[in-house]
Amino acid sequence: MVETHSLQDMRQQAAVAAKVFLQRDYSNGTVCQFQSKFPSELETRIDKQQFEETMQTLNNLYAEAEKLGSQSYIEGCLACLTAYTVFLCMETHYEKVLKKIAKYIQEQNDKIYAPRGLLLTDPIERGLRVIEVTIFEDRSLTR
């Protein structure tokens, strides 16, 4: 009928069945946290505990990025004293943690989610609004 297009190397001939969006959890204010409620669409695909563990780790990583601690204060004061030119040569703490998060998501996708036909999208690609979980069709059902 229709020729499908390959998404990534590991997604040959897979079609997107659905997408689940995990919204932000604002109960603690504006810090970046995501709702870790297990979505019903994923029940058949992945173990609830596994999923919640991923979410918890992600939330912890974001909390670490936005933590108000001595490191962030020193960074802030140093930046102010140098008229914010220091950021031209240095990476902020937040950016470092974001890289860590990207690596973690990649790792989780490779090890856990891809084999189950799922794909986590790094929330930074969605403006830190949602975690998008793409559910691919079960390959045994595709033509």
Added chain:
Amino acid sequence: MMKNCEYQQIDPRALSVLPQSAQNNTEKTVQRSRRKWEVFPGKNRFFCDGRIILPSQSGVLPLTLGLIVVTCGLFFAFDCPFLVKHLTVFIPVIGGALFVFVVFSLLRTSFTDPGILPRATPDEAADIEKQIDTSGSSTYRPPPRTKEILINQQVVKLKYCFTCKMFRPPRTSHCSLCDNCVERFDHHCPWVGNCVGKRNYRFFYSFIISLSFLTSFIFGCVITHITLRSQDGKSLVQSIQESPASVVELVICFFSIWSILGLSGFHTYLIASNLTTNEDIKGSWSSKRCAEESGNPYSYNSIITNCCATLCGPMPPSLIDRRGFLSLDEAIPAVSASEIELPPFTVKSDAHMCTQSTKDVLERMFHSYDVHGLCPPATPKTTPLDLEVSGPAAASSEPSLSAGCLPQDARQPVAPPCPPFSRSNKRRDSLHSINPAFRLASPSPSLSRTTFILGDAPDNGFIPLP
């Protein structure tokens, strides 16, 4: 038939087939990779290949810069020589340092992304729509949607942004001048020529504080200068005549000091209570609404913590990823549009649940499509792909955007008519994945033109549901 400026719900069924994740179409690799800033939907201009961002109207930023530079220039030229001779050499040094700091802070405030939130992708927007209970027809703009959440045990209402197609996070507001949702929106400052939001509030604050110091310093020095001159036995008038530039500086500084000092004081209060100008003006957390002394759920209830959190907190990254490259699937509709040949569209109508009227539109387009009219200045912006399939009428944006009928271009291909730099983005097309559900009404020819482009076959990467 084509309803203008109307809000239309997104058909989730039509959207779900569009994969937003990276989908490489190797046939189109010859297409130059475009950066995301080139297709940014808000009213912003970008320079240096996306490194610098400005709103489309820079307000009175040139005036601000001009005033600062002129005043300091006069100060260094006319007052400093006298003061160095009679007082100390540190006067120009301090003045110079303050001047540099002020200009850096100002430029940093103006050219930094204030915390713009990228608009929701079509899938996201559809998902949100599904969750919203909407009943009734969509022949009129539905009432504003709100969602209530608990933040630190306090009820906060989140409003739905019709332009960005998402529920605004707390403390976020949509700036109509920049046409973007900005996080921790404080205000849009015309003097700085940019919104002041989460990411550039500290720069703005350092700007106004350092400017207060600078104006006070210059004011003081000029007064000292004139006083010292008149002490040598000359009258005040004579001293002024000898140094007329000082009067100019005095006048400028005198009028600036009142407003700048006032503004600094106001913002110091805001920072200490962890408020934004927006919230303060609206009285969101004023005591008459809440029983507790501080109804602000974001406050840490300690002045020092509030100050540190706002000014020295971690620097959040820019969420709009200006310099990232568009993945090829996002660039494809533009590529298809640039091609003259129009492959027959068969796939989508079978796979998707198209409405009958949409099929009519598509058929009409085959007959009336004009390839060369892709970049008309007055053509409203439309979103491509599946969104068009779901209905003939385009959705309207928020009324604040002049009833959604801004003169925006339809999607442009590689955009030869547009200059490489400082494009006014309202002339740029908005490719679907970045500007998903932002749909402006369009008269039928342009809409049909666009939907026709969208209809370009499997190249667009549609994967129909079986």
